[in-house]
Amino acid sequence: xxxxxxxxxxxxxxxxxxxxxxxxxxxxxxxxxxxxxxxxxxxxxxxxxxxxxxxxxxxxxxxxxxxxxxxxxxxxxxxxxxxxxxxxxxxxxxxxxxxxxxxxxxxxxxxxxxxxxxxxxxxxxxxxxxxxxxxxxxxxxxxxxxxxxxxxxxxxxxxxxxxxxxxxxxxxxxxxxxxxxxxxxxxxxxxxxxxxxxxxxxxxxxxxxxxxxxxxxxxxxxxxxxxxxxxxxxxxxxxxxxxxxxxxxxxxxxxxxxxxxxxxxxxxxxxxxxxxxxxxxxxxxxxxxxxxxxxxxxxxxx
Numbered sequence: 001x002x003x004x005x006x007x008x009x010x011x012x013x014x015x016x017x018x019x020x021x022x023x024x025x026x027x028x029x030x031x032x033x034x035x036x037x038x039x040x041x042x043x044x045x046x047x048x049x050x051x052x053x054x055x056x057x058x059x060x061x062x063x064x065x066x067x068x069x070x071x072x073x074x075x076x077x078x079x080x081x082x083x084x085x086x087x088x089x090x091x092x093x094x095x096x097x098x099x100x101x102x103x104x105x106x107x108x109x110x111x112x113x114x115x116x117x118x119x120x121x122x123x124x125x126x127x128x129x130x131x132x133x134x135x136x137x138x139x140x141x142x143x144x145x146x147x148x149x150x151x152x153x154x155x156x157x158x159x160x161x162x163x164x165x166x167x168x169x170x171x172x173x174x175x176x177x178x179x180x181x182x183x184x185x186x187x188x189x190x191x192x193x194x195x196x197x198x199x200x201x202x203x204x205x206x207x208x209x210x211x212x213x214x215x216x217x218x219x220x221x222x223x224x225x226x227x228x229x230x231x232x233x234x235x236x237x238x239x240x241x242x243x244x245x246x247x248x249x250x251x252x253x254x255x256x257x258x259x260x261x262x263x264x265x266x267x268x269x270x271x272x273x274x275x276x277x278x279x280x281x282x283x284x285x286x287x288x289x290x291x292x293x294x295x296x297x298x299x300x301x302x
Contacts (some may be wrong), residue, residue, distance in 0.1 A: 008042075016095040022087065034059050067241075067256045069193040071148040072219060073284050074201065074239045075226070077119040077139070078263065080126065082236060084278035085113045091240075091252075104180070104248055110200075112252030114240035115276065119143045119226070124263075124281060126234075133165040135228045138235040142208075143226045145201055145237055147191060147217045148257065154198070154245045155190035157182055158209040162228045170233050181247070185238070186229025190245050191217060197253060198245050202238040203230050259285045 006015050024030055038052035046052070073079075083089050091114040095101065118126050119139040127137045135141050160182045161173040175182050185202035187209060192198050205227030211217055228235040242250035256275055261268040263281035276282055 014097045016097040018087070018093055020087065022092070030062050032059060032061055065254050067197070067254060068195040069149040069151075069197045069199075069241070070219070071199075071241075071255055071257050072146075073117075073257050073260050073282060074145055074148045074199075075117045075119060075143060075237060076146060076284055076287060077143050078122075078281065078283040079117045079119045079140075080124070081276050081278055081280045081282065082116040082118045082126075082234075084115050084276065084280070085252075086278045089278050091115075107249055108251030110242045110247045110250040110252050111240055113254050114238060114252065117226075117237040117239060118234070120281065132234070133168055135162070135164065135235050140226045140237070141228065141235040142205060143237075144222050145204060145224045145226060147219055147221050147223055148199060148239075149191075149193050150219045151191040151193040151199065151217055153189060153211045153213050153215045153217060153223075154192045155188070156209055156211065156213050157185070157187050158204075158224075159206055160186045160229045162186070162206060163230075163232060164228070173229065182230065184231050184247070186232065187224070187227060188230070189223050191223075192245060196243055198242050198250070200238075200240050200242055200247060203227055203232045203236060205229070257282075261285050 004017050009015050021033070034057055036055065036057045039054040039056070040046060040052055044053060083091060085092050091111040092109075094109045094111055096106065096109065117140070120126050121139055126132075126139060128139070129137055131137050160175060163173050164171045177183065181188070185200075187204040187206055188200065188202040189204070189209060189211060190198055190200050201223065203226065204224040206229060208225035208227065209223065211223050217223060226235055226237045232238070241253045241255040243253055244250035254275065256273050258273040260271050261283050262271055263283065270285060
């Protein structure tokens with residue numbers, strides 16, 4: 001298959017094969033999937049595409065994951081999903097065979113169902129003055145980030161310096177390499193929804209985070225502002241739902257949002273509850289008022 005980028009594997013080696021069948025329409029229920037792998041030695045010329053020297057297969061049983069947490073969009077402004085979780089999205093294409101990933105001990109891909117939210121104006125533009133090389137020109141910069149669901153804050157970073165632009169290049173802030181969570185997320189918040197689901201928000205503006213560890217947060221409460229910190233080349237909010245508070249030990253989870261509009265040209269399509277993905281332009285169908293944080297201790301799930 002042409003979607004398999006790397007086809008040569010050394011003895012005892014590892015390569016990543018991104019699943020080209022990662023999504024099916026709901027009218028096609030899937031109970032079992034069988035993946036078959038065909039191998040030939042270097043230099044072996046196949047007589048037909050059916051010809052092979054060795055063979056292996058693996059059987060998996062997909063499970064529906066409808067989500068547990070009642071979620072709304074984490075950004076109140078009309079936003080472009082700059083990158084989502086489709087087949088070619090960089091969030092999905094994190095290779096577990098990458099030596100750097102293996103060195104980190106990642107047990108999964110926490111960004112698999114991640115989103116990059118970029119607020120836009122009424123014309124769908126992401127920045128003004130036709131100049132993307134000034135962070136303040138981005139409609140995302142300084143936009144409010146709200147809690148998509150209620151929960152308890154379990155991790156916060158609010159003092160990571162931001163990136164900037166020099167001519168047409170990104171000048172990344174100086175962050176110690178061993179502060180990996182800051183290198184990746186910049187200023188971030190992790191919210192425990194209390195049911196094995198955690199919301200992760202990254203790249204926020206330093207000093208803008210309004211919550212601290214242990215705070216009980218209500219749905220719709222503002223937790224910070226979009227910035228330009230961490231592993232980012234444009235101002236945006238990276239949001240994802242994960243199954244553990246530590247992104248280096250977490251796996252991504254599908255997330256479904258309620259009460260939003262999908263913008264199609266001049267039309268607004270009312271959506272009661274659905275996923276979003278790369279290229280979607282979305283906005284809440286109602287505004288949520290920010291509420292003051294309630295202080296408390298992190299909950300523990302037994």
